[in-house]
Amino acid sequence: MNTDTTPSHSTHDAEADDRNDNIKIWVNGEIVHKDDAKVSVYDSGFMLGDGMWEGMRLYDGEWAFFDEHMDRLFNSLKSVSIALDMGPQDIHKLLNDTAAANDMTTDAHCRLMITRGRKAKPFQHPALSKWGPTVVAIVEHSKPAESLLGRGIRLATVPQVRGLPMSQDAKYNSHSKLNCVIACLQAEQAGADEGLMLDPHGFVNTTNACNFFIVRRGEVWTSTGDYCMNGVTRQKVIDLCRANDIPVKEKNYSLYEAYGADEAFLTGTFGAQTPVAEIDGKPIGTQEGAGPMTLKIRALYKDLVAQDVAKQKGART
């Protein structure tokens, strides 16, 4: 019996890399072997999903769009009153130290996690986290699987929707991703790779792990942004379109327009822009894999990352 439950493919597919079996992880000020990287079962992140995280990529020794990621992280921490006695520069140093301990300079991806911390008792009240935040940085060798570019992701529209901001604002990159996990399960059960989620009004919003764009008649469309993660990559794509005379719209649209799109792609820090092959069994466009607009935007984004890396290097010399 095949007990491997790894999905056939997802936007987070990476080339296999045995070095990740022995990486070192930053846990509350110490850099320890993966097997020794542990937090308490009383931790608010484990118990309640009460924490925030950021995913960032290391390109040529620099964390791409570091300031933008810190802006989102510190806004989120402030909003949920997690008081971290570290600033962006401390985070930058700990990420660099972890990367150095693992001999990584490029093709690495971090998951930086900050929770409210260990609790005195196994209950919900935030004041029970008496000892301050728990900080963990996992940095793995990671190269997005090239095969996704030629093949694309299969999406299924799922019953799980994105919520209103007054329930759990989708802008929180919170440890609790249950809404997204349920959406992903529903997509998998429908025979797809990832879930396409609608907003409470039935407009197409986002996927369970990435932001979602369509290309229609030369225009690039994405949701209004009201119910989705304020993705750093999403914003960069919008900015790039504006700077390069590619018509771009943040608007409400329905599955009718998504099914009839010429191209569709997902955005996220890990995979940059990942083409969508089909939605609910309907092929998107006529091309195999990434279409011409997706490829154009991917190339512009690659250049932008290179510019950001050069700018960060320049700022330190």
Ligand SMILES: Cc1ncc(COP(=O)(O)O)c(C=O)c1O
């Ligand atoms: C639900 C969701 N949407 C979109 C994204 C992509 O955001 P970014 O482009 O900042 O990586 C993420 C990444 O954390 C996410 O969790």
